[in-house]
Amino acid sequence: xxxxxxxxxxxxxxxxxxxxxxxxxxxxxxxxxxxxxxxxxxxxxxxxxxxxxxxxxxxxxxxxxxxxxxxxxxxxxxxxxxxxxxxxxxxxxxxxxxxxxxxxxxxxxxxxxxxxxxxxxxxxxxxxxxxxxxxxxxxxxxxxxxxxxxxxxxxxxxxxxxxxxxxxxxxxxxxxxxxxxxxxxxxxxxxxxxxxxxxxxxxxxxxxxxxxxxxxxxxxxxxxxxxxxxxxxxxxxxxxxxxxxxxxxxxxxxxxxxxxxxxxxxxxxxxxxxxxxxxxxxxxxxxxxxxxxxxxxxxxxxxxxxxxxxxxxxxxxxxxxxxxxxxxxxxxxxxxxxxxxxxxxxxxxxxxxxxxxxxxxxxxxxxxxxxxxxxxxxxxxxxxxxxxxxxxxxxxxxxxxxxxxxxxxxxxxxxxxxxxxxxxxxxxxxxxxxxxxxxxxxxxxxxxxxxxxxxxxxxxxxxxxxx
Numbered sequence: 247x248x249x250x251x252x253x254x255x256x257x258x259x260x261x262x263x264x265x266x267x268x269x270x271x272x273x274x275x276x277x278x279x280x281x282x283x284x285x286x287x288x289x290x291x292x293x294x295x296x297x298x299x300x301x302x303x304x305x306x307x308x309x310x311x312x313x314x315x316x317x318x319x320x321x322x323x324x325x326x327x328x329x330x331x332x333x334x335x336x337x338x339x340x341x342x343x344x345x346x347x348x349x350x351x352x353x354x355x356x357x358x359x360x361x362x363x364x365x366x367x368x369x370x371x372x373x374x375x376x377x378x379x380x381x382x383x384x385x386x387x388x389x390x391x392x393x394x395x396x397x398x399x400x401x402x403x404x405x406x407x408x409x410x411x412x413x414x415x416x417x418x419x420x421x422x423x424x425x426x427x428x429x430x431x432x433x434x435x436x437x438x439x440x441x442x443x444x445x446x447x448x449x450x451x452x453x454x455x456x457x458x459x460x461x462x463x464x465x466x467x468x469x470x471x472x473x474x475x476x477x478x479x480x481x482x483x484x485x486x487x488x489x490x491x492x493x494x495x496x497x498x499x500x501x502x503x504x505x506x507x508x509x510x511x512x513x514x515x516x517x518x519x520x521x522x523x524x525x526x527x528x529x530x531x532x533x534x535x536x537x538x539x540x541x542x543x544x545x546x547x548x549x550x551x552x553x554x555x556x557x558x559x560x561x562x563x564x565x566x567x568x569x570x571x572x573x574x575x576x577x578x579x580x581x582x583x584x585x586x587x588x589x590x591x592x593x594x595x596x597x598x599x600x601x602x603x604x605x606x607x608x609x610x611x612x613x614x615x616x617x618x619x620x621x622x623x624x625x626x627x628x629x630x631x632x633x634x635x636x637x638x639x640x641x642x643x644x645x646x647x648x649x650x651x652x653x654x655x656x657x658x659x660x661x662x663x664x665x666x667x668x669x670x671x672x673x674x675x676x677x678x679x680x681x682x683x684x685x686x687x688x689x690x691x692x693x694x695x696x697x698x699x700x701x702x703x704x705x706x707x708x709x710x711x712x713x
Contacts, residue, residue, distance in 0.1 A: 274291060274691075274692040274693060275289070275290060275291050275691065275692065276320050276321045276322065276381075276691050276692065277318075277319060277320045277321075277689035277690055277691035277696075278319055278320070278321040278380065278381040278382070279319055279378060279379075279380040279381065279427060279428075279429075279430075280317065280319075280377075280378040280380070280427040280472050280687065281472075281518070281577070281623075281687065282623075282689075282690065284475075285429075285472065285474045285518065287577065287621075287622060287623050287624060288623070288624050288625075289623050289624065289625040289630065289690045290625075291625075291692070291693055293693055293709060293710050293711065294625065294693060294708045294709070294710060295708050295709075295710050295713065296710075297640070297651070297652045298638075298640075298652050298653070298654040299713055302654055302655070303638075303654060303656065303695075303706045303707060303708070304706065304707045304712055304713070305704050305705070305706050305707075306350075306352075306694065306704075306705040306706065306707055307351060307352035307704065307705050308352070308702050308703070308704045309347060309352045309354075309702060309703050309704075310701065310702055311327060311329045311345065311698055311700075311701070311702060311703050312329035312330055312331045312374060312700065313329060313330050313331070313373040313374035313661075313700040314327070314328050314329040314330055314373060314374030314375045314376075314686070314698070314700065315373060315374065315375070315376045315425075315661065315685050315686050316328040316329075316374070316375040316376055316377055316378050316379070316686065317378040317686045317687035317688065317689060317697075317698070318378070318379075318686075318688070318689045318696045318697070318698060318703060319378055319379040319380065319381050319386070319689060320349060320689045320691035320692070320696055321381035321386075321400070322381075322400065323348065323349045323350070324346050324347065324348065324349055324355065324381075324400060325345075325346070325347040325348075325349050325352075325689070325696055325703070325705070326344060326345070326346055326347075326379040326381060326386055326388075326400075327344075327345050327347070327379070327698055327703055328342065328343070328344055328345075328374065328375035328377075328379065328388060328390075329342070329343060329345065329374050329375065330342045330343075330362075330364075330373070330374030330375060330391070332364075332372075337363070337365065338363055338364040338365045338367075338369065338372060339361070339362075339363045339364075339365075340361075340362060340363070340364065341359050341360065341361055341362070342359065342360055342362050342374070342375055342390045342391065342394075343357050343358060343359035343360070344357065344358050344359075344379065344386070344388050344396070344398065344403070345357050346386075346400070346403060347703070349691075349692070349696075349705070352703075352705065355403075356402060356403035357403065358396070358398055358403045358405070360390065360394060360396075362390060362391070362392050362394065363392065364391065364392070364423075366392065366419050366421075367391065367392075367419070367421065367422065367423050368421050368422055370662065371422050371423070371662075372423075373661055373662075373700060374391070374700070375388075375389075375390055375391050375423075376389075376391055376422075376423050376424065376425035376470075377389040377390075377424065377425055377426055377427040377428070378427045378687065379427070379428075380427055380428040380429065380430060380435075381400060382430040382435070382452065383400075384399060384400055384401070385397050385398065385399065385400065385406060385452065385453075386398050386399075386400050387428035387430070387435055387452075388428070389424055389426065389427065389428060389437065390424065391419075391423035391424055391425075392412070392419055392423070392424065393410065393411040393412045393417045393419050393424050393439075393440075394408065394409070394410055394411070395408065395409050395411060395428070395437060396408045397435070397452070397455060406453075406455075407454060407455030408455070409450075409455060411437075411439045411440075411441060414441075415439055415441030415442065415445050415448070416441055416442040417439050417440045417441045417442075417445075417468075418440045418441075418464060418466075418467055418468070419440070419467075420440070420467040420468060420469065420470065420513060421467070421513075422470065424438075424440075424468075425470040425516075426438035426468070426470065426471060426472055426473065427472055429472075429473050429474070429475070429484075430452060431449075431475055431482075431484070431497045431498075432497075432498070433451060433452055433453070434449040434450065434451065434452055434458050434497070434498075435449070435450055435451075435452040436448070436449045436450075436473060436484065436497065437449075437450070438468045438469070438471070438473060438486070438488075439460075439468065440464050440467060440468030441460070441464060442464055443463070444460055444461065444462065444463050444464070445460040445461075445462075445464060446461070446462035446463065446464040446468050446486075446488055447460070447461045447462050447473070447484075447486055447495065447500065448460045448461075449497070449500060458500075459499055459500035460500060461495055461500035461501075461502065462486070462488065462493060462495075462502075465490065466489045466490065466513055467489060467513040468488060468489075468513075469487065469488045469489045469510060469513050469514070469515035469516075470513070470514065470515060470516045471486060471487040471488065471515045471516065471518070471519075472518050473485065473486045474518060474519060475497055476521045476526070478521070478526075478540040478541070478542075478545065479503075479540060479541040479542065479543060479544045479545035479546060480543060480544060480545070481496070481503075481545050482496075482497055482498075483495070483496075483497070483503055483545055484496070484497040485519045485521075485526070487508070487510070487515045487519055487528050488510075488515060489509060489510045489513040489515055490507065490508075490509055490510075491505050491506055491507040491508045491509070492505065492506045492508050492519065492526075492528055492536060492538065493505045494545060494547065503545040503546070504545065504546055504547050506536065506538060506547065506549055508528065508533060508536045508552075509533065510530055510532065510533050511532035511533065512532060514530055514531055514532055514533075514574070515528075515530060515533075516530065516573070516574060516575050517529055517530065517573040517574070517575060517576060517577045517578065518577040520577060520578055520579065520580050521540070521580070522580035522581070522582075522599075523580075524539050524540050524542065525537060525538070525539065525540070525580055525599055526538040526539075526540055526547065527578060527580055527585060527599070529571050529572060529573040529578055529587060530572065530573060530574075531572050531573065531574045531590040531617075532572075533572075534552060534553040534554040534570055534571075534572055535551075535552065535553040535570055535571050535572070535573075535602060536549065536551075536552050536553075537549070537550045537551050537552075537599065537602060538550065550600065551601060551602045552602075553569065553570030553571065553572075553602045554570070569604060570597065570602055570604065571585065571587045571589055571595055571597055571602075571604075572589050572590050573587055573588065573589065573590065574590045574617050574618070574619055575617070575619040575685065576588040576618075576619045576620055576621070576622070577621070577622065579622055579624075579629075579643065580599055581643060582599075583598065583599050583600060584596055584597065584598065584599055584605070584643075584645055585597040585598075585599050585602075586622075586643040586648070588611060588612065588618055588619060588620055589618070590616060590617060590618065591614060591615065591616055591618055592609070592611075592612045592613055592614040592615055592618025593607050593608070593609065593614070593618075594607065594608045594609070594610070594611050594648055595607050595608075596643070596645065596647065596648075605645060606645075606646070606647045608647055608648055610650065611631055611633060611639060611641070611648070611650075612633040612634055612635065613633075613634065613635060613681075615663070615681065616663075617663055617683075618634070619633070619634050619683075619685065620632060620633035620634065620639075621633075621687050621688070623690055627642065628640055628641065628642050628651065629641050629642065629643065630690065632656075632684075632687075632688050632697070633684075634659065634683040634684055634685060635655075635659055635683070635684070636655055636656050636657040636658055636659050636684045636699070637653055637654065637655050637656070638653070638654050638655075638656050638695070639652070639653045640652040640653070656695070656697060656704075656706060657684055657697055657698075657699050657702075657704065658682075658684075658699060658701075659681075659682040659683045659684045659699065660682060660684070660699040660700040660701055661682065661683050661684065661685055661699070661700055662681075662682065662683075663681045663682070663683050684697075684699050686698050686699065690708075693707070693708050693709035694706060694707055694708060694709065695708060
């Protein structure tokens with residue numbers, strides 16, 4: 247009798263446990279903005295493939311799109327992506343639009359479009375919108391290449407509010423187009439505007455569009471940085487790397503906490519600032535790198551080291567970098583006491599965080615070319631690296647180097663790198679001809695990848711249950 251009761255109890259526990267597991271929410275996560283939640287480039291889902299199948303990953307759907315560098319955002323069963331179609335080639339007039347697609351099927355839910363002109367942009371890169379949409383509850387915020395910003399209803403695409411930053415704030419549009427994604431913080435949405443007076447950064451009421459604050463004098467273009475919010479020195483700090491320096495602001499008021507001069511030649515402030523422990527790091531092609539040590543008890547920061555870009559030339563053509571890290575679009579990693587990143591010619595490098603000393607260099611994550619780039623997303627003890635050739639790589643980084651665990655090809659490159667022209671033959675000798683690339687960050691959402699080029703957007707399964 248006692249044994250029978252024990253068996254009943256065990257079965258009851260099994261049933262309860264199974265019911266609990268069944269009713270527990272899966273670890274599915276949306277990707278509502280640039281580099282995911284909190285802009286950390288972190289994928290926390292479980293149930294993913296450990297390696298790629300020999301015949302590749304399963305594509306759940308493909309949908310035609312037009313040109314654009316903007317990555318997709320995924321939230322509440324919808325995929326948001328921006329694109330552009332040229333309507334008058336000689337004068338570079340066209341139409342930008344935001345598409346809302348069903349996440350499961352790719353079916354078009356709605357679109358919103360607006361006329362624009364790319365006459366003020368460098369024609370080589372006049373492909374389409376740059377900035378990833380940002381989803382916040384019932385609203386989605388977008389930035390067009392020429393300074394138009396919108397707040398739209400996620401269900402219908404209806405415009406809640408919009409602004410023409412050139413007309414309203416005398417914004418200076420960067421030569422490669424407005425590229426910074428909107429950043430939602432509490433009741434505010436923050437944009438890099440590049441306006442006057444003192445409106446390089448602006449915060450608006452996220453519901454009404456009313457101006458809340460403006461900060462930083464716009465002496466040049468605004469650059470191409472993605473602002474982020476960190477917690478350091480006992481407060482939240484809004485970090486902006488602009489062409490004159492690295493600034494920390496109070497995200498509620500726009501008041502300056504601290505600023506370090508660090509000029510970005512050609513206004514190329516592109517890669518994100520990354521924080522780990524006391525470190526805050528930025529890296530650019532022309533600028534080299536800057537490492538700051540953050541104050542622990544108040545919002546201050548001190549420069550630890552700078553690494554200049556001492557370029558190596560061959561026949562007047564730049565072929566390599568001599569030392570340090572000089573990122574273009576690739577946001578580096580700080581892991582413990584080490585920095586890992588990709589230099590502007592495609593080299594993978596490991597550096598000491600405290601000094602900037604290089605400890606190793608390797609090839610292979612992307613093509614050995616100028617503007618070589620890839621996107622790093624951390625998952626448990628490994629990284630998913632999506633490179634400009636459309637390859638997805640599983641890799642690990644350590645003080646000893648990097649190890650490639652697996653690789654698969656996902657999408658064809660379609661955008662011109664723009665590094666050709668009259669000297670293209672000489673550059674081609676060094677592997678720097680005007681090649682085709684993919685320069686759009688994928689969304690890593692709900693055990694799938696959503697990624698695009700200038701012809702299509704696709705959804706690819708990473709769910710182990712699909713294989």
